[in-house]
Amino acid sequence: MIDPKLLELLACPRCESRPPVELNGDLLVCTECQYAYRIEDGIPDMLPESAIPPDEWKREANSSHA
């Protein structure tokens, strides 16, 4: 789990407006571009090159429910 205070400090590195990210399962999802960031050992991987495109992580989420 991630510290809610840390979550508040995080912002999407891909968006110029630095929008907040939301916790979505094990991922942090940008409220603007919907790109997702993984959390590794409780540490968010907020690198733009690590961002997961929305169609990719949504497909992953769907397949885990099947």
Ligand SMILES: [Zn+2]
């Ligand atoms: Zn974004």
